Amino acid sequence: MCGIAGIFNVENGESLIAEILFAIQHRGQESCGIAARNSKGNIFCYKGMGLVKNVLTEKVLDKYCGDIAIGHVRYPTAGKSDETNSQPHSIELPEGPHMAVCSNGDIINYHELRTWLEKDYGFTFKSDNDGELIGRLVAFHLIHKKMKIENAIIEAQKQLKGAFSSIVIYRDQMFAFRDPHGFRPYVLGHIKPSETGEHSSNGAVLASESCAFGIIGAKLIRELEPGEVIKFEKDKPIKVIAVNSLKKQHCVFELIYFSRPDAITFGEKVYDVRKKIGARLAEYDKEMKFGSDTVVMAVPDSSNFVALGYAAKSGVPFDMGLLRNHYVGRTFTKPDQKQRDEGVRHKFNPLPEFFKGKKVVLVDDSIVRGTTLRKIVRMIRGAGAREVHVRIGSPRVIGSCYYGIDTPTRKELIAAIKNNDEICAFLEADSLRYIEVEDFTKILTKPETFCYACFNLKYEYSPENYHQKTNTPDSRC
Ligand code: SF4
Incomplete structure (x- = not known):
């Protein structure tokens, strides 16, 4: 999971990129970067390891300014965890000025395309990152096929298999595809002229999540269509130059966990979906004897709205017994187990005396390995809780993701190797319930437009089925 941002034709675009990235920092905390086109037509790129506030400082933004700019926050899913793999990528072109690219997602046929570009056309790669592959593929069509940039992007889009929400700056144009x-997720917005008149009337904004728009005074226009290619050109209206769509496969986990509750993602209000999940979980528990000694509690923060929905439906009061330290990042988005374990210890702390003698309905968004949740259950019991009943706002995660989410291999996923009773015992909980896939789909406005592959293993592409279909090796997975 990563986050992308784009600004077109807005003075001080670099500052707005930093603000958008700050708003979507939850999508990736490992590294971030910006690429901007200055008044002389040169595109400069700056990136570094760490949070937006630490990398994109005022001093940096003063240097990398421009009215066309893109930015990225990275959570590594493929490729090493270092600065070379951070985005955006600057792509050299023989005629200059350079092109800049950023992308969110994972490319299934990454190695096949990279090897082809390296061996047959002498391309050199600086990173192992999908964003660079996308940029070099576009460059291939520009240089070797002598295509116009529009066609180069459309051709590259056809060759890429997997998940990608991408932005390219080329000369004084920008492309979203x-x-x-x-x-x-991928949304388009516009910025009205400000009171001081500093924003151009056709200023356009792109972001992974709509929650970033309000913060910078932009208005959501719409979500990009799957397969869409949009061109932004100065003094011209935004132009859709292609729509190569297939069956929609929106990541349902964006609604469960990744997107901010204040985002509208895939046409759904994220907070609303989460509250409905909670209400459904409460319906499952009609027979449970929860009395006045019971509280509903979220594992903060992504489960808060699920817990609120549960409390509203069940009548069991919602309370907050765990304090979350907001200066520790998301534990799931930490690249390794050791970092995740340390994250849990530093991240949550029980309120003194709060849990003594209480029954707790503990609501979490999902279970991946189960190790984090077990630590939290132990923490709550250690603080005096009499019973802990775990309720999960997603169906059982039984498969890995190949579309930009770093889920572990199947054998590490607890729901793939244990049944409900065994998971409950592992968690040291008194009871455990997940929302069922069928009930989950009833909550969504257009359930047929979503990917549920990590719950039902019905992958549009996986490394196995893609390489079986095409008879090509995959050295990446
Ligand atoms: S496999 Fe799961 S996490 Fe990956 S895109 Fe599909 S729903 Fe999202």
């Missing part, structure tokens, strides 16, 4: 299934 998305994979034909629309796996990762």
